[in-house]
Amino acid sequence: MSGVSKGSESLQAAALESAPVRGRSLMDDARARFLANRAASGSVVVLVLLVLAAVVGPAFLPWDHETPDWSAFRSPPSSENGHYFGTDQNGRDLLARTLHGTRVSLAVAFVATLVSVVIGVLFGAIAGYVGGRLDGAMMRFVDILYALPYILFVILLMVVFGRNVYLLFAAIGLLEWLTMARIVRGQTLSIRNREYIEAARAAGLGRMQIILRHVVPNLIGPVVIYAALTVPEIVATESFLSYLGFGVQEPLTSLGTLIAEGTDVIEVLPWLLWFPGATLVLLLLSLLFIGDGLRDAFDPKEIS
Amino acid sequence: MFGYALRRLLSTVPVLWIALTACFFVLRLAPGGPFDGERPLPPAVKANLAAHYNLDQPLVVQYVRYIGGVLRGDLGPSFVNQDFSVAEQIGIGLPYTLILGALAFTLAVAVGIGAGALGALYRNRLGDHVLAGVILLGLVLPNFLVAPILQLVFGLQLDWLPVGGWGGGTITHLVLPVTVLALPHVARISRLMRGAMIDVLSSDFVRTARAKGIGRAAILRRHVLKPALTPVVSYLGPAAGYLLTGSLVVETIFGLPGIGRYFINAALNRDYGMVLGTVIFYMLLIVVLNLVVDIVYAWLDPRVRGR
Numbered sequence: 001m002s003g004v005s006k007g008s009e010s011l012q013a014a015a016l017e018s019a020p021v022r023g024r025s026l027m028d029d030a031r032a033r034f035l036a037n038r039a040a041s042g043s044v045v046v047l048v049l050l051v052l053a054a055v056v057g058p059a060f061l062p063w064d065h066e067t068p069d070w071s072a073f074r075s076p077p078s079s080e081n082g083h084y085f086g087t088d089q090n091g092r093d094l095l096a097r098t099l100h101g102t103r104v105s106l107a108v109a110f111v112a113t114l115v116s117v118v119i120g121v122l123f124g125a126i127a128g129y130v131g132g133r134l135d136g137a138m139m140r141f142v143d144i145l146y147a148l149p150y151i152l153f154v155i156l157l158m159v160v161f162g163r164n165v166y167l168l169f170a171a172i173g174l175l176e177w178l179t180m181a182r183i184v185r186g187q188t189l190s191i192r193n194r195e196y197i198e199a200a201r202a203a204g205l206g207r208m209q210i211i212l213r214h215v216v217p218n219l220i221g222p223v224v225i226y227a228a229l230t231v232p233e234i235v236a237t238e239s240f241l242s243y244l245g246f247g248v249q250e251p252l253t254s255l256g257t258l259i260a261e262g263t264d265v266i267e268v269l270p271w272l273l274w275f276p277g278a279t280l281v282l283l284l285l286s287l288l289f290i291g292d293g294l295r296d297a298f299d300p301k302e303i304s
Numbered sequence: 305m306f307g308y309a310l311r312r313l314l315s316t317v318p319v320l321w322i323a324l325t326a327c328f329f330v331l332r333l334a335p336g337g338p339f340d341g342e343r344p345l346p347p348a349v350k351a352n353l354a355a356h357y358n359l360d361q362p363l364v365v366q367y368v369r370y371i372g373g374v375l376r377g378d379l380g381p382s383f384v385n386q387d388f389s390v391a392e393q394i395g396i397g398l399p400y401t402l403i404l405g406a407l408a409f410t411l412a413v414a415v416g417i418g419a420g421a422l423g424a425l426y427r428n429r430l431g432d433h434v435l436a437g438v439i440l441l442g443l444v445l446p447n448f449l450v451a452p453i454l455q456l457v458f459g460l461q462l463d464w465l466p467v468g469g470w471g472g473g474t475i476t477h478l479v480l481p482v483t484v485l486a487l488p489h490v491a492r493i494s495r496l497m498r499g500a501m502i503d504v505l506s507s508d509f510v511r512t513a514r515a516k517g518i519g520r521a522a523i524l525r526r527h528v529l530k531p532a533l534t535p536v537v538s539y540l541g542p543a544a545g546y547l548l549t550g551s552l553v554v555e556t557i558f559g560l561p562g563i564g565r566y567f568i569n570a571a572l573n574r575d576y577g578m579v580l581g582t583v584i585f586y587m588l589l590i591v592v593l594n595l596v597v598d599i600v601y602a603w604l605d606p607r608v609r610g611r
């Protein structure tokens with residue numbers, strides 16, 4: 001163009017030559033904070049190793065979790081006979097059983113978290129977006145459920161409908177959505193008056209459409225953080241139920257079931273308690289650190 | 305204050321009623337009845353049993369009868385331990401569960417508040433870091449893992465304490481179960497107390513009090529303690545519920561004859577009457593405990609009374 005002066009051309013050239021300044025997005029900041037948190041980033045490594053071991057580990061073991069090794073009953077941990085975690089009274093390899101149990105516990109945690117997230121997000125978003133009397137009634141309902149001994153209802157359900165793993169998934173998910181609903185409602189209240197929601201309303205979208213397409217996607221941050229904090233609670237709840245005999249049943253096994261079996265023989269076959277117990281603690285610790293780390297990374301105000 | 309308590313009490317009635325109704329009908333959805341044992345009973349005997357327990361009546365009639373019974377304090381018969389009614393079995397187990405729960409509650413509150421306050425006062429010092437470690441352990445270690453470890457160490461290896469049993473309620477028999485039951489709550493309470501106290505200590509009114517020249521002890525007693533306690537008190541309601549569910553495990557592991565063990569056995573033996581009765585009783589207990597906590601809370605923080 002003819003009107004461009006020489007000065008601006010050189011400025012343009014200088015701008016082109018200098019290395020582009022990369023902006024720092026919210027995600028970059030959060031990632032940096034998360035990585036700087038040694039407990040949290042170390043926990044990610046531990047968790048990935050645990051998940052890998054639980055998912056692909058069994059394929060590399062010569063034993064599975066239910067077939068007895070007739071030559072090694074009650075074997076203590078040893079590298080000679082290949083039972084690195086030892087065997088139980090029925091000659092089943094404890095390493096295979098622990099990995100299997102970890103896999104079941106993780107699967108329950110994953111599905112139950114999903115159930116609790118779906119219910120909690122929909123409930124909270126609807127209450128927060130619609131507001132008014134419906135909001136009051138829905139949140140009062142949550143308050144009420146908070147006060148009830150929920151785990152007893154889960155036990156009641158397991159008694160009535162038999163010990164079904166899928167029911168267990170759903171029942172634990174139904175147990176843990178309350179806090180999620182509260183958090184989501186609070187967030188929804190703060191975004192319901194934003195301009196883009198107003199624009200969507202002006203464009204003639206229906207309530208449910210606005211909630212699902214415009215409110216829920218903007219809740220992702222807090223939802224992910226709180227879901228991460230929910231996972232360890234769900235793992236603990238599942239172990240608790242399985243320990244009492246209301247959760248995962250033979251031939252499946254879970255960490256809680258294994259711990260219950262180990263407790264009975266703690267004096268004679270102590271390794272049956274130590275290995276599953278240590279695995280559960282390791283799993284819970286790493287999940288807890290990751291959840292805390294995510295919260296601190298995305299919400300620096302929370303750091304005390 | 306009395307009006308507040310009354311309003312809170314009345315608002316729990318519909319909750320209890322809904323929960324009771326839901327439990328009743330869920331139990332009736334169960335495939336099979338309580339008398340479908342492994343050895344099938346002759347039809348005539350079964351019909352007689354059903355008539356005895358009113359199971360042959362229409363569901364609505366059974367429901368009305370059951371509610372009527374509950375209102376009179378009659379939780380119905382136990383289907384497995386047929387010599388005892390549900391209320392009798394709960395009555396037998398209740399003292400043990402209450403003693404265990406009350407001791408654990410007291411321990412958790414006393415140690416939790418004390419440790420949390422010290423952690424806040426000596427922030428970032430060695431003691432505070434030790435406390436943080438203990439809190440973490442308390443939060444992560446499940447009680448069904450802590451209990452056998454303590455049994456192994458203190459009961460079997462050191463032989464200081466009995467491994468289980470009530471033993472007439474002597475202190476030595478109670479130390480381990482109470483500790484296991486209280487541990488997670490010690491952790492939660494001290495974490496809440498520490499956080500709240502740090503907040504209060506850095507607030508303006510504490511600075512003002514210090515500027516006026518009030519002594520450290522007097523500031524803590526008169527200005528810091530009450531506001532720092534409010535989050536702890538609001539946790540105590542849910543804590544009462546957690547203590548009850550925790551006592552399920554603790555009573556089972558230590559072989560204590562409380563309601564928790566009755567409940568677990570009833571659930572494992574599919575004693576529907578007993579399970580339903582225990583759940584209702586637990587709910588009632590928790591609602592009452594929550595009410596007490598709310599009243600204490602309203603006393604500590606006058607702002608909630610208006611709501």
